[in-house]
Amino acid sequence: MTERTTRPLTTIDVDGGIPLVRVSGSLDAAAQRPVAAELDTVFDTRPGAIVLDLSDVDFMGSAGIALLINTRHRAARLGIPFAVVAGNHRVLRPLRMSQVDTVLPLHPTVPAAVAAVRLAST
Template sequence: MTERTTRPAAGTRLEHGISLIRVSGALDSGSQQAVTAELDTAFDTHPDSIVLDLRDVDFLGSAGIGLLVNARHRAARLDVPFAVVADNRSVLRPLRVSQVDGALPLHPTLEDALAAVRLAAT
């Protein structure tokens, strides 16, 4: 059995008040709390926008999908532009199968996600 770990980066503040959170490893019930804490910190700092980078996630479980949906709803309630970067099958497939992909602002590259939140913030 392969051990999966999640290492969310400390929320990085980019130019224009964009909070970037990078996640690697598994995003599931075992790691959800750490990622939620990073998102809470980001939302509490009242950023202009939030980008969640999942390019290095190698497993996305149902708890991770729930986290993404909750983050999207929270961002909408707070009127904070939100984007998710995902270009790998391990993230995109579970989102498609669960039919959540259409409810999330998914982008294949960090540059695309940054451009989208900058545009939404104007």
Template sequence: MTEPAHRLTTTELDRGILLVAVSGALDAATHRPVVSELDAVFEAHPSGVVLDLGAVEFMGSVGIAMLVNSHHRANRLRIPFAIVVNSRAVLRPLQISQVDAALPLHPSVDAAVAALRLVST
């Protein structure tokens, strides 16, 4: 049996902030479980959502679209949202597609949580 192309976990942090951590590839073949998990997370109306892509090894165009759509959805629902990006494998595709400036990117989970706390105060 082959190992899945990614792993996905959701953890509740302090003050109701949910951390969704993804590892492996994020592309057309692997994005559906991540989208489903984010749908469930947003439907719960948490006080904030951090999407941790620190362990993502490949980001395809479908992954980029998913990030943009998630950011827009969070804004519509008024849920503070932050994305952890600390690898070239994720940051470079975002820069090339010129969406890096439009997304709430942070270098670490701690920085992302701190940013969400500022927004919610």
């Protein structure tokens, strides 16, 4: 298992090399840039799938929502299955209020998200 850490951001390879990018704390304008840079690095490796884990995010701002939408579009353009772990109300509430929850592949747990991208990549 490979791990890159820049707290509050961690990327590990799970389930046969699927990158799991974990974000904790706030996902707002200040945090958006390092997360976007980490996702750029992950996309550059041309992975078979990507999972973004927001389980430990305690605040989701509009910049974070924009990041999720842009990441979903980029993954779709590149044909890379993408899933978001969003099981807490601090993340789900702003996504539901902005109706972004209807266009993102949201899953309540990491195993559920990994299973979804694994299925989509077969």
